Amino acid sequence: MTHHVIPDHAALLTPAVVLEFSDDLRSADVGPPQGFLAARLGEIARAQPEGTDARWAAEHLARTIDADCRDLDDALVSWDAELTEGDIKQVGLVQTLRQSLPTDWNRLVETAQCFASHPDHLPRWHRLRYSCAEHAEFVEQTLGDVSDGHLLHQNGA
Template sequence: MTTECPTAPLLQYSDFLTLNDAGPLRVFLASRLSALTAHLDDGSEEHFAATALTEIAVADGQHLAQLLEQWEEVLAHKNEPQGPAQALRQDVRLWWNRLARLAARWSDHPDFSPRWQELRYFNAQHHTFVTSAEQTRSFTISRLAN
């Protein structure tokens, strides 16, 4: 069972991810993958694959937790992410999205949280920038086609 409030608002931006978001997702995945592996015959190819996926998901979750600890330090200093901090920001979103994509496999499970979705944008400013760039690109392509 997840430990978060079922009425928690959906996440929109990866800049706002915290360890409190990653923890329940990691527990959910460990539980789902453990249940999957338990139903497979030891020594089978399926059991091997499920065990390997479990190990990868656990490692990814640990890596995400480490990244989020570093990201929280960046935010605590209230610095605009640049250089290594910008790379860290991108890594947080990348690793979150890997785990969210895996969790989506069990989106119909009662313990699944809709908060565990892939996140496209870092923050509202990034959302506005990307949306504007896509609209400009779409307009340009339609003008060239005519």
């Protein structure tokens, strides 16, 4: 009889202590910036007179960000399922999902960055450039390290 080791799902789905790669994103990562932005945008909206374009814009942005957060959360629930049941290296839908997560996350944290001086803003909310360590290594080997000022590529090296 063959015994298969099943990874501890709770540990696998726990948010990373340090958020370094988009593959580390979990559904639980979305709620804090979502709540933070709802509070900040709510403050801006309430500071605008009723019926003004500025009030409408602030409220509309708050609703849009909230909807984007729900969509990101849904995508991360699907990602969590792939982590525990699927193969994250397979082509097709899984890779489409894997590629969309950092874009959606980065858009969310770029909006939160507008309020970076607020005491409730967390350093955890930052742009994620790579999906995993292997992706980071591939990109840096292919394009050169960003710190080289892209000199390797400008000089035809």
